[in-house]
Each structure stands twice: as C-alpha cells, then as structure tokens.
Amino acid sequence: MLLVVGCYQLSEFGEMINLPAPDLLAGLVVGMALALTGLVTRPFPRQAGRASQALVGVVMGSYLDPDAVASVAGTALPLAAVTAATVAISVGVAAAMARFTPIPRTDATLGMVPGGSAAIVSCAEDLGADGRFVALAQYTRVGLVALTAPAVAWAVAGAGAPDEALAMPVPDLGRLVERPVHQIGAVVILAAVCLTGVVVGRRLRLPAPLLLGPMVVTALFSLTNAADGFSPDGPLKDMVFVAIGLEVGLRFTRSTVARSARLLPHLLAATVAMCAACAGLAWGLGAVMDVPFLDAYLATTPGGINAVLATAESTGTDVPLVSTVQALRLFVVVLAIPPIIRWLAPRSTR
Numbered sequence: 001m002l003l004v005v006g007c008y009q010l011s012e013f014g015e016m017i018n019l020p021a022p023d024l025l026a027g028l029v030v031g032m033a034l035a036l037t038g039l040v041t042r043p044f045p046r047q048a049g050r051a052s053q054a055l056v057g058v059v060m061g062s063y064l065d066p067d068a069v070a071s072v073a074g075t076a077l078p079l080a081a082v083t084a085a086t087v088a089i090s091v092g093v094a095a096a097m098a099r100f101t102p103i104p105r106t107d108a109t110l111g112m113v114p115g116g117s118a119a120i121v122s123c124a125e126d127l128g129a130d131g132r133f134v135a136l137a138q139y140t141r142v143g144l145v146a147l148t149a150p151a152v153a154w155a156v157a158g159a160g161a162p163d164e165a166l167a168m169p170v171p172d173l174g175r176l177v178e179r180p181v182h183q184i185g186a187v188v189i190l191a192a193v194c195l196t197g198v199v200v201g202r203r204l205r206l207p208a209p210l211l212l213g214p215m216v217v218t219a220l221f222s223l224t225n226a227a228d229g230f231s232p233d234g235p236l237k238d239m240v241f242v243a244i245g246l247e248v249g250l251r252f253t254r255s256t257v258a259r260s261a262r263l264l265p266h267l268l269a270a271t272v273a274m275c276a277a278c279a280g281l282a283w284g285l286g287a288v289m290d291v292p293f294l295d296a297y298l299a300t301t302p303g304g305i306n307a308v309l310a311t312a313e314s315t316g317t318d319v320p321l322v323s324t325v326q327a328l329r330l331f332v333v334v335l336a337i338p339p340i341i342r343w344l345a346p347r348s349t350r
Contacts, residue, residue, distance in 0.1 A: 031249020061218025111137025
C-alpha cells in the first residue's frame with residue numbers, strides 16, 4: 001500500500017510536466033528500480049493484481065460514450081474500415097518484427113497493438129507473453145504518439161497542448177468514481193460490476209476473463225444507459241494504473257533489462273513504421289469522409305488516447321470523431337487481440 005500511494009504521489013508530478021501515462025510509468029519505473037536493486041524481492045500481491053485487472057476492464061468499457069457514437073453513426077462503414085486497417089497494420093508490423101528479430105510473435109503482437117495499453121499489459125502474462133517486453137513496447141509507442149501529436153497539431157493548425165495541463169494537479173480524494181454525488185452507491189455498483197463481469201467472463205470462457213468480463217458488462221451498461229457514473233476516476237483510477245505498472249515492474253531482472261536494451265532499436269523502427277502507416281490511413285479517411293487532415297490524423301494515431309484527446313480539445317478539431325474512433329479501436333483491440341493470440345500460438349509453435 002505504501003508503494004502504491006508513493007508511486008501515485010510521484011505520478012502527480014509526472015502529470016504536471018505532461019508525461020504520457022504518468023501513473024503507469026511511475027509504477028513501472030519504481031517497480032523496476034526496486035526489483036533490480038533487490039530492495040523488493042516478492043512479486044506484487046496476486047489478489048490485488050486481479051482486482052486491478054477487473055477495475056481496468058471497467059475503465060476500458062466506460063470509454064464507449066453513446067452520445068459520441070450516435071454523432072458519427074452515419075459514417076460507421078469508413079470508421080469500421082479504418083479501425084480494422086489499424087489493427088491489421090499493427091499485427092503486420094508485429095509479424096515482420098518477429099520475422100527479423102528474436103522477439104516472439106506473441107510478445108511482438110501484444111507490444112504493437114494500439115489502444116488499451118493498460119489492459120494489454122495487465123493481461124499479457126495470461127496470454128503467454130512476456131509482460132515486461134509488452135510494457136516496454138506499449139509505452140514506447142504511447143510516449144512517441146504523445147510527443148508527436150501536439151507537434152503535428154502545431155504544424156498543421158498552429159496550436160499546441162492546452163495550457164491547463166501545465167498546472168500542478170491537486171488530487172480530489174473525495175472523488176473515486178465518475179459521478180461522486182452518490183459515491184457510496186456508485187462504489188457498490190462498481191464492485192458488483194467487477195464481480196459480475198468476472199463471473200460472466202469465466203462462464204463465456206473469454207480469454208483474460210478478469211479483464212474482458214467487466215469491460216463487456218460496463219460497455220453494455222454504457223451503451224444502453226442502464227447505469228453510469230460508476231467507473232473509477234480520480235485517485236482510484238490513478239492508483240489502479242499504478243498497481244498495473246508495479247506488478248509488471250517488479251518482475252524485471254538485470255537480464256531482461258539487457259535484453260530490452262538490445263531490442264529497443266528494432267522496437268523504435270517498428271513503432272515509427274506503424275505511425276507512418278496510420279498517417280497514411282488518416283489521409284485516406286480525410287479523402288473519403290471529407291474531413292480535415294488533422295481531425296483524421298488525431299482519430300487514427302496508434303494509441304495515447306488521453307494525450308490525443310487533450311490535443312484535439314485544444315486545437316478545435318472534431319472531438320466526437322476523434323474520441324469515437326479511438327474508443328472503438330480500443331474496444332476492438334482489447335476484445336479481438338486475445339483470440340488472435342490464441343490462434344497465433346499453435347502456428348508459432350509449429
């Protein structure tokens with residue numbers, strides 16, 4: 001608990017300097033440092049890790065905003081095509097990386113898929129991948145997108161990230177869910193959704209049921225307006241992501257750090273190639289839907305949803321379009337990648 005709270009406080013400073021995914025990175029870096037120096041020799045508590053997966057699933061499911069989805073319903077076909085193309089590009093880049101480097105195909109695929117970084121990292125071990133490499137690959141891409149999206153927006157529209165992002169964040173300890181007016185009731189609903197989602201995920205034999213079950217249940221509640229406002233928010237959401245980062249960071253050893261350093265050039269090259277391919281998709285989407293290039297670019301960037309949405313709001317772009325495409329891709333990736341990994345595993349063995 002002391003580690004989680006300490007990393008949360010550290011992530012607040014990361015938020016102040018616009019660090020991408022500061023809560024996850026704080027947990028990951030601190031966990032690595034403690035594991036490599038031998039100060040902590042035990043893994044992250046298993047039950048706490050499982051609870052974090054379920055809560056992350058609720059967060060992922062809450063990204064599907066029914067109002068935003070309805071506003072772009074008339075362009076469903078192009079958006080679906082772009083989402084499928086983005087996933088196909090990431091899987092193709094991962095296949096090439098596995099072909100020409102010693103990276104296993106499962107690790108490469110989970111490391112390159114865009115969207116839902118926390119969800120992908122949290123279930124990597126369940127899918128037979130090395131969670132340490134997956135975390136490195138995911139946050140390398142998120143960092144690159146978070147750094148380049150404002151730069152592209154500035155070059156195209158002459159605008160940057162919102163000034164408010166530079167202000168020192170003050171944690172609201174009275175806000176644990178999205179709508180804290182009825183906080184106690186919302187927390188009870190959150191716990192019920194997590195438990196129900198895990199049961200549903202196991203009954204349906206979903207891969208990574210601790211994550212996908214709560215995500216599917218939350219998405220159904222969100223899209224049908226049956227219940228809302230119970231998704232983790234504020235300090236609770238940040239500490240859940242900190243826990244995911246700590247769980248992965250505490251598994252690092254000196255040999256895995258040395259291996260990661262050797263693979264980093266290949267990882268950077270693959271990430272740049274995927275970003276360039278997604279920029280090409282943005283050009284095609286802009287031509288088909290007659291939308292400005294910047295709108296299409298921010299909608300198709302491979303990951304970094306929080307940084308992308310902040311950039312979209314500061315540049316006056318079509319926020320519903322950007323948020324819907326990013327959220328739909330996140331949802332599709334988290335649902336589709338586990339079955340793809342299961343399908344690739346025997347092929348990789350052969």
